[in-house]
Amino acid sequence: MNKITVNFVLNEEPQSITVEPNLTLLEVIRDVLDLTGTKEGCGQGECGACTVLLDNAPVNSCLVLISQVEGKKVTTIEGLSKDGELDILQQKFIEAGAVQCGYCTPGMILAAKSLLLQNSKPTEEEIRKAISGNLCRCTGYTKIIKAVKGASGQTEEVI
Amino acid sequence: MSQFRWIGKPLPRIDAKQKVTGAVRYVTDMAFPDMLWGAVLRSKYPHALIKSIDVSKAKEKSGVIDVLTYEDVPGLNAFGIITQDQPVLCQEKVRFMGDAVAYVLAEDKRTAYEALDLIEVDYEPLPVVSDMEEAIKNTTKVHKDGNVLEHVVITKGNVAEAFESCDLVVEETYYTPRQMHTFLETEGGVATIDEDGIITVFSSSQYPNRDIIQIARSLAYPEDKIHVVGHPIGGGFGGKDEITTQILLALGTLKTGRPVKTVWDREESVIAGQKRLPLKITLKTGVTKDGRLIANQCRVVADTGPYNALGSAVMKLALEHACGPYYVPNTYLEGYCVYTNNTLGSAFRGFGATQATFAIERQLDLISKKLGIDPLEIRIKNALQNNQSAGLGHLPAPSVGIADTLNQLKKHDLWVNKEEYLKTDVPYLKRAIGIACSHQGCGLGSFFPDYGSADIRLLPDGSFNVKVGCPDIGQGNATAFAQIAAEVLHTDPDNIHVEIGDSRTSPDSGSTSASRSIYTGGNAIVISGRKVKALLLAEASRALGVAPDLLQFGVNNISTKDGDRSITYKEIASNVAGRKGTIRYTSRFDWPTSELEFNEALGLPHYVFSYISEMALVEVNELTGEARVLKAVVSPDAGRIINIQGLEGQAEGGTVMGMGFALMEDVILDEGQYLTRDLSTYIIPTALDIPEMDTVPVEALESTGPFGAKGIGEAVCNPITPAVINAICDVLDINITKLPATPEMVYNLAHKKIS
Incomplete structure (x- = not known):
């Protein structure tokens, strides 16, 4: 199979990669670039564990072919904290106890990040809807919702 | 002011920072230079004889390093925590769709999966054993010694005499579904071997030291040359207690000398992974007219599928928990664990108690309705006290907090002001509050080293x-x-x-x-x-x-x-x-153990128990049969609370998991064939489905526990299921005996289309 070259920006760094065209964005992130913070939970766009931001919109990276990211901006969980400083969502997830096994956490945080980028003060219903494509089997979601609320500045204290 | 500096505090998880930044490397994130991918050929039939296996074409494929079959297993070609009845790679027979027949080792994942199609297996299909009652008759045998893996009878008092004296006897049969763990990280791992022959297996595991014994036995390899790292892991819930990929990974690296990685995709996880055992539970429960439990007769049939794994132990715990956390002076508890060609049944959070809780808590509501006694009061009346014997006849550790948990519910706003909560503005939306209790034996029970x-x-x-x-x-x-x-x-x-x-x-x-x-x-x-x-x-x-x-x-x-x-x-x-x-x-x-032991039911009884009560405010749409859980109040007794945030996390996560068990989750089979294969057909609750949850714990301190703590990881998913079902039954005046209570089922029951 002929390889293709794809140019995109990953976590604010320009990337130019030459790969087989049938690779998904998820496969490139995990297997080619060795960024394993992005998880595969189903490979069919059902669970949201592989959520990354594509031009700030959440996508299931298992459903995105690598050629589709040409010229676009991709953000993975590794790109969310800057110079060791955690994003407010990451801080609130820790404080609220929104993490258990943690396997859904990167995708969940990125889905919430996209929401807050568009809507800095979402309602609880808007939060629930924004993360409804991200399955979590451990937490029962309550503390995740609380963390997102905390990050949106709606509550003073999350604990 | 607390007497403790750290015990009970909501300390953030010590691994949380690593997890929110994506820095943590789960076992399935591991990769090594020169690593091969291992892919498993699964059975084509739920039940068939293998006439021949031809891997020659697969071996010739470019990029394929080796294709392993039963002939390549150096030691015991079988594994299992209790009974070694599951082949590492099948030789003469397949017993379910998830059976492993061959293991391809290739330079990359795609080559490995493509090579699976080149393996030629000649099968002779056999009649499928799919019904657990039929299985008992042994018309078709899944294993040569017959389908009844274990049959247990335990009695206390005399139920026959006791039923004579009862004012009311209620008998019903309940069915529970094949719940899937649905951990977000599927089963998988990586194995390596070094120049000294040390095999290291990084694999999702709930017990690395036991994995070593199972790997060594099948590889005929010294235990001290096997090293297992089972952590970090993306969820377990019991489904990673038994072997999943560990033995094949170790075998692959031993045969090739190269690192080998295998991660099941979601469909493979659905088909080959373990599930909560479906149980058929018949309860005959007798009470006095003032609602005091006098006798409980239980017959359980548990479908462990093709292999034991932990199925027979799950069946026994269902018996142990079949009387609920109540004092019942006369009991007759009989259980069968049977082989079929269905899903592989094994451990799942709650381990038989979850299924039994659904049955006994429905019985309590049927009784309370017939006698006109408040469902909370009938539970308080029968709640087990310290120094009262449990269903098996033994005295549990004197840290029995069940009555305290019920009293927490009784004084909660949802109960005190229930008339307000039950109001709706829409005529076809009706509400009710359901209540249920549960308990859970902690530890491995008598006999087993713990x-x-x-x-x-x-x-x-x-x-x-x-x-x-x-x-x-x-x-x-x-x-x-x-x-x-x-x-x-x-x-x-x-x-x-x-x-x-x-x-x-x-x-x-x-x-x-x-x-x-x-x-x-x-x-x-x-x-x-x-x-x-x-x-x-x-x-x-x-x-x-x-x-x-x-x-x-x-x-x-x-x-x-x-x-x-x-x-x-x-x-x-x-x-x-x-x-x-x-x-x-x-x-x-x-561990301390009970003075009572059952030679015919090893593992019973347990000594330390956690207790829990929960109530759920449920709204049912009479037009569609759809039920929504609006509020859940859970009162766990975990003894001393070590981390209140962690306890709440367990209570909330367990509640939502039990809600899924009640309303939506089931792996559906037809004669051993999977109709459910992925997460678009196996639905678990999302953030849009969850109720508002409140955790109001009690602390019945356990004198043998650390600072008085007991375990709570499992009990949290038990009571919500019957609490939700009891509420639905109350609203529509129906009797749900089978889970999950999908909108279709509820609608049809309400319209008397099915009985």
């Missing part, structure tokens, strides 16, 4: 290394271990470096399962911590020239009681190092 160990060492900087075997499968036991160690050692959790889940570096502490890890690991830490404290005190006494009884512990230091002089842990570490000594202790903790 122990733990903690290795605590003072480090040069005055901090401590704490090693415990039990992996953290997501619930946060490592954080609890840090809190317990910090409390005992008079230091901060930041000064505790916890190492878990690695067979080489952390001492064997048994599995992370059976609501046992905090109790076991915590007790082991307390024992080691006290010894280390004594050693610290002796060193301080020597350094300060003051008798130990005139010294006191501060935080990270020991001072004279008058406060004049002190020595830090770091200084003590330096003094000890100067003499080339160490301060270190490795403990051994053994």
Whole structure:
């Protein structure tokens, strides 16, 4: 199979990669670039564990072919904290106890990040809807919702 | 003001930062240079004889390094925690769609999966055993010795006589579905072998030390040359207690000398992974007219599918929990665990108690309705008390908190003001509050060795290394271990470096399962911590020239009681190092067990139990049969709370998991063939489905537990299921006996289309 070259920006760094065209964005992130913070939970766009931001919109990276990211901006969980400083969502997830096994956490945080980028003060219903494509089997979601609320500045204290 | 500095506090998880940044490498994230991918050929039929297996074409494919079959298994071609009845690679027969027939090792994942299509297996299909009652008749045998894997009868008192004296006897049969663990990380891992022949397996595992025994047995390889790292892991819930990929990974690396990785995709996980055993539970329950339980007769049939795994133990725990957390003087408990060609049944959070809780809690509501007694009051009336015998006839540990949990519900706003909560503005939306109780035996029960160990060492900087075997499968036991160690050692959790889940570096502490890890690991830490404290005190006494009884512990230091002089842990570490000594202790903790044992039902009974009550406000749409859980109030009794945030996390997560069990989750089979294959047909609750949840714990302290703690990881998913179902039945005046109660089922029951 002929390889293709794809140019995109990953976590604010320009990337130019030459790969087989049938690779998904998820496969490139995990297997080619060795960024394993992005998880595969189903490979069919059902669970949201592989959520990354594509031009700030959440996508299931298992459903995105690598050629589709040409010229676009991709953000993975590794790109969310800057110079060791955690994003407010990451801080609130820790404080609220929104993490258990943690396997859904990167995708969940990125889905919430996209929401807050568009809507800095979402309602609880808007939060629930924004993360409804991200399955979590451990937490029962309550503390995740609380963390997102905390990050949106709606509550003073999350604990 | 709490008497503790760390016990009970909502300390954030010690691994949370690694997880929110994506830095943590789960076992399935591991990769090594020169690594092969291993793909498993699964059976084509639910039940068939294998006439021949031809792997020659697959082996010829470019990029394929080897294709392994049963002929390549050097040792025992079977595994299983209790019974070694599951082949590593099938030889003469397949018994379910998830059976492994061949293992392809290729340079990359795509080549490996493509090569599966080149393997030629000649099968002779056999009749499929799909009904558990038919299985008992042995018309078609799944295993040559017959389909009844275990049959148990346990009695207390005399039910036949007792039923004669009852004012009301209620009999009903209940069916529970094949719930899937649905951990977000599917089963998988990586194995490597080094020049000394040491095999290291990084694989999702709830008990690395036991995996070593199973791997060694099948590979005919020395146990001391096998190393298993089971952690970090993306969820377990019981589904990673038995072997999944470990033996094949080890075999693959042994055969090729190269690292091998296998991660099941979701469909493979659905088909080959373990499930909650479907149970058929018939209960005949007798009471006096004022609602006092007199007798309970139970018959359970459990469908463990093709192999035992932990199925027979699950069946026995269903019997143990079939009388609920109530005092019932006369019981007759009979259980069958049978082989079929359905899904592989094994451990799942709740382990038989979940299924039994649904049945007995429906019985309680049927009785309360017939007698006109409030469902909360009938439960309070029958709640087990300290020094009353449980269903099996033994005395559980005297930390029975069930009545206290019910009283928590009774005074909760949702119950006190229930008339307000039950109002709706829409005529076809009707509400009710359902209540249910449960309990859960903690630990492995009688007979089986149940122990733990903690290795605590003072480090040069005055901090401590704490090693415990039990992996953290997501619930946060490592954080609890840090809190317990910090409390005992008079230091901060930041000064505790916890190492878990690695067979080489952390001492064997048994599995992370059976609501046992905090109790076991915590007790082991307390024992080691006290010894280390004594050693610290002796060193301080020597350094300060003051008798130990005139010294006191501060935080990270020991001072004279008058406060004049002190020595830090770091200084003590330096003094000890100067003499080339160490301060270190490795403990051994053994579980207490009941005085009663059943030779015919090993593992029963349990001694320490956690207790729980829950109520749910449910709204049912009469037009569609759809039920929504609006509020859930859960009162767990986990003994001493180690981390309140962790306990709430368990209560909330367990509630939502049990809600899924009640309303939507089932792996559907047709004659052994999977109709459910992925997460678009297996639906679990999302953020849009969850109720508002409130956790109102009680602490019935357990004198044998660390600071009085018991286990709670499982009980949390038990009572919500019948609480929700009881509410739906109450609203529509129907009797739901089969889970999940989908909108279609509820609608049809309400319109009397099915009985």
